[in-house]
Amino acid sequence: DSGVTQTPKHLITATGQRVTLRCSPRSGDLSVYWYQQSLDQGLQFLIQYYNGEERAKGNILERFSAQQFPDLHSELNLSSLELGDSALYFCASSPTGVFYEQYFGPGTRLTVT
Amino acid sequence: AQSVTQLGSHVSVSEGALVLLRCNYSSSVPPYLFWYVQYPNQGLQLLLKYTTGATLVKGINGFEAEFKKSETSFHLTKPSAHMSDAAEYFCAVSHAGNNRKLIWGLGTSLAVNP
Numbered sequence: 001d002s003g004v005t006q007t008p009k010h011l012i013t014a015t016g017q018r019v020t021l022r023c024s025p026r027s028g029d030l031s032v033y034w035y036q037q038s039l040d041q042g043l044q045f046l047i048q049y050y051n052g053e054e055r056a057k058g059n060i061l062e063r064f065s066a067q068q069f070p071d072l073h074s075e076l077n078l079s080s081l082e083l084g085d086s087a088l089y090f091c092a093s094s095p096t097g098v099f100y101e102q103y104f105g106p107g108t109r110l111t112v113t
Numbered sequence: 114a115q116s117v118t119q120l121g122s123h124v125s126v127s128e129g130a131l132v133l134l135r136c137n138y139s140s141s142v143p144p145y146l147f148w149y150v151q152y153p154n155q156g157l158q159l160l161l162k163y164t165t166g167a168t169l170v171k172g173i174n175g176f177e178a179e180f181k182k183s184e185t186s187f188h189l190t191k192p193s194a195h196m197s198d199a200a201e202y203f204c205a206v207s208h209a210g211n212n213r214k215l216i217w218g219l220g221t222s223l224a225v226n227p
Contacts, residue, residue, distance in 0.1 A: 002156065042219050043157075043203065056214050090156055100207045101147060102215060104156035 003027065004105035006091050012111045018079040021108045025072055025093030031055070032074040033094070033102060034066055038087040049074055078110070086112045115140045117206050119218035127226050132176075132191040134221050136204035139185065144206045146187040147215065148178055151201040160202075163187060174198070199225045 003026035013019055025032050034046040036059075045058035049068035060066075063081075068074040078085060088109050092102040120135040138144055148160040161172025168180040174197075178189045187204060204218040 002158070004156075043217050045214070045217070048214060092157075100145060100215065101159050101162055102157075103159065104149075106156045 002103040002105065004091060004093050004103050006089075006105035006108050008108060009106065010109050010111075012113060013081060014113055015081055015083060017081050017112075018077065019081065019110065021076040021078070021089050021091075021110075023074045023076070023091030023093075023105060025074070025091075026095070026103055029093035029095050029103070030072065031094035031096075031102075032068055032072070033092040034060075034074070034076050035090040035092065036087045037090060037107075041087075043090075046076070081112045083112050086110055115144070115206050115208065115216045117204050117216055117218035119202075119204050119221050121221055122219065123222045123224070125224040125226060126194045128196055129193050132189070132194045132198065132223065134189040134202050134204075134223065136178075136187045136189065136218060137185055138187060138204075138206045140206060140208060142208045144208050146178075146180060147205040147207075148172065148176070148187070148189050149203045149205065150174075151203065151220075153200070157203060160189070194223075194225045196225050196227065199223055 005024045007022045030051045032049045036044045046060040048056040052068050066076045088107045090107045091105045094102045116139040118137045146163040149157040151157045163180045171177045176191045201220050203220045205215040207215050
């Protein structure tokens with residue numbers, strides 16, 4: 001158990017819908033990262049937050065957005081969903097300090113039908 | 114810019130054989146290097162990391178990796194493969210001042226045959 005929690009574990013929804021994925025980082029970790037993992041694209045970095053502020057953006061679509069709240073939990077919002085958005089979405093957190101290892105949650109499996 | 118190349122998207126070994134998963138990186142500054150493992154239907158788990166100091170690092174489950182600056186490599190090895198080692202392995206690189214961002218390889222799927 002990494003200490004990073006994600007809800008829900010599974011999500012099935014229809015095209016055009018909007019969903020929110022939730023992540024709670026390890027106690028004390030200020031950095032949160034979101035990743036998308038699919039069979040055809042592999043592990044893709046989406047976005048990073050540090051103590052409530054956006055720090056880096058990766059291959060995140062405009063239909064997707066995220067935020068980190070004062071209690072440090074984070075939410076990833078996916079809207080106007082398409083079949084191609086079906087994937088595993090991982091959240092990771094990173095401890096404050098010099099060395100940047102990340103600790104991953106168990107993921108949310110999103111299926112868009 | 115940093116980058117990571119994992120040679121071989123699929124590696125197959127026999128149980129008890131040596132496991133060697135290759136990772137080469139590109140970095141203009143001293144790198145921090147990581148290996149992660151992902152078992153089926155699970156999140157990624159940190160196997161080991163190199164930051165500074167000893168270039169041979171030992172991780173969990175009997176894995177180790179050696180940082181070779183001259184070869185820009187960080188290959189992952191295990192002397193004797195177990196069936197339970199079958200998983201996806203990812204190499205990643207970062208460096209100081211990089212906003213804590215990891216650059217990921219595409220992963221290597223390890224199959225262990227009985």
